[in-house]
Amino acid sequence: MAEEKPHCKVVLANNIAKSLLEEVHEGLKKIPHKPKLVGFLASADPAARVYAEWTGKTCHENGFVFELREVDREELEDAILDANSDPAVDGIIVYYPIFGSRQDQYLQQIVSIDKDVEGLSHRYIFNMYQNIRFLDLQNTKKSILPCTPLAVIKILEYLRIYNTILPYGNRLHGRTVTVINRSEVVGRPLAALLANDGACVYSVDINDVQQFTRGQGLRKRRHEVVEKPGWTLEDCLPISDVVISGVPGDKYKVPQHLLRDGAVCINFSSERNFNPDVKEKASIYVPAIGKVTIVVLLRNLLRIVQNRLEAEAEAKEGKMHDDAVQTTE
Structure with missing residues (x-):
C-alpha cells in the first residue's frame, strides 16, 4: 500500500481578509x-x-x-x-x-x-523598533504599524502560529522564523515585530544573515540583533517553523529541499518566491498576501480617524473644564 503524502493546506488571503473586514465594519459604525x-x-x-x-x-x-x-x-x-x-x-x-x-x-x-496610514513616520517606526505599542501614557491610542509587516502578523495569528495561551507580547516564544528580505519597508520591520513577540528570527539578505531575538528568556522588552557570519539559507531553513519570503524578482525561488517538513510558508512578493513543489514539504502555504495588506491599510485608516476623534473630544472636554473653572473663580 503506497504511503500517503501529508496534505499541504493552501490558505488564500481573501479568506483571512474577510475576518479582519468584520472588525473594520464594526469600527466604521462608530465614525460619523x-x-x-x-x-x-x-x-x-x-x-x-x-x-x-x-x-x-x-x-x-x-x-x-x-x-x-x-x-x-x-x-x-x-x-x-x-x-x-x-x-x-x-x-x-x-x-x-x-x-x-x-x-x-x-x-x-x-x-x-x-x-500616515502606512505607519512610515519616524515616530511610528521608532515605536515599532522599541516595542512601544501606544502613542499616549494612558495606553488608549495605539501606534500605527506598517501595513505589509502587520498583514503578515495578522496572517500568522489567523493560522494560529501565535500561541494565545501565552501573554500578549510573548506569543511567538519558542518559534523559529526565517524572513527572506531585509528591506526597510517590509523585511526588517517584520523581523523586529516577530522578535518583539518572542520569536527567534533569521533575517536573510543577499549579503548576510542576522538573528533577531529578545535575548534570553522572556524578560526583555525589545529585540536585539546579532550578525551570523558565514550563515546562509542552508543554516536557517532546516530549523525554521515558518518561512516568509519577499524577494522582488521572478528568478528567485526558495530552495524547497532545505525546508523543514511541515513548515509554514508565506510569500509576500508580487512574484512567486516558492515553486509549486513547496506543497510537498509545507503544512500550510500562503501564496500571496495583498488582499490582507489592503484591509490592514483600512484598519490603520480607521485607527487614525478614531485617534483624531478621541483627541478632539479630549480637547473639547478640557476646554469645557477650563471654562467651568474660570466661571467659578
Missing part, C-alpha cells in the same frame, strides 16, 4: 463620516498601479472614500503637503518606489503623522 483616503501615484511601476486599483476597489466596497491622485514625481512633495493641510483628507498613502533612493525616505517623513 466616511473616512477619506488619498493615494499618490507618481511612478510607472505596474505593481504600484495594481496596488492602487485594489485599494480603491476595497475602499469603495467597504464604506470608505478613495481618491487616486496621479502626479509627476517632482511635484509629489507639494501635493503631499496640500493633502496634509486638507481637513477633508483623513489618510494618505504614497505608492513607492518613486525615486528609489533616500528621497523616498524623505517623502515618507513629510506625510503628517495624523494621516
Whole structure:
C-alpha cells in the first residue's frame, strides 16, 4: 500500500481578509463620516498601479472614500503637503518606489503623522523598533504599524502560529522564523515585530544573515540583533517553523529541499518566491498576501480617524473644564 503524502493546506488571503473586514465594519459604525483616503501615484511601476486599483476597489466596497491622485514625481512633495493641510483628507498613502533612493525616505517623513496610514513616520517606526505599542501614557491610542509587516502578523495569528495561551507580547516564544528580505519597508520591520513577540528570527539578505531575538528568556522588552557570519539559507531553513519570503524578482525561488517538513510558508512578493513543489514539504502555504495588506491599510485608516476623534473630544472636554473653572473663580 503506497504511503500517503501529508496534505499541504493552501490558505488564500481573501479568506483571512474577510475576518479582519468584520472588525473594520464594526469600527466604521462608530465614525460619523466616511473616512477619506488619498493615494499618490507618481511612478510607472505596474505593481504600484495594481496596488492602487485594489485599494480603491476595497475602499469603495467597504464604506470608505478613495481618491487616486496621479502626479509627476517632482511635484509629489507639494501635493503631499496640500493633502496634509486638507481637513477633508483623513489618510494618505504614497505608492513607492518613486525615486528609489533616500528621497523616498524623505517623502515618507513629510506625510503628517495624523494621516500616515502606512505607519512610515519616524515616530511610528521608532515605536515599532522599541516595542512601544501606544502613542499616549494612558495606553488608549495605539501606534500605527506598517501595513505589509502587520498583514503578515495578522496572517500568522489567523493560522494560529501565535500561541494565545501565552501573554500578549510573548506569543511567538519558542518559534523559529526565517524572513527572506531585509528591506526597510517590509523585511526588517517584520523581523523586529516577530522578535518583539518572542520569536527567534533569521533575517536573510543577499549579503548576510542576522538573528533577531529578545535575548534570553522572556524578560526583555525589545529585540536585539546579532550578525551570523558565514550563515546562509542552508543554516536557517532546516530549523525554521515558518518561512516568509519577499524577494522582488521572478528568478528567485526558495530552495524547497532545505525546508523543514511541515513548515509554514508565506510569500509576500508580487512574484512567486516558492515553486509549486513547496506543497510537498509545507503544512500550510500562503501564496500571496495583498488582499490582507489592503484591509490592514483600512484598519490603520480607521485607527487614525478614531485617534483624531478621541483627541478632539479630549480637547473639547478640557476646554469645557477650563471654562467651568474660570466661571467659578
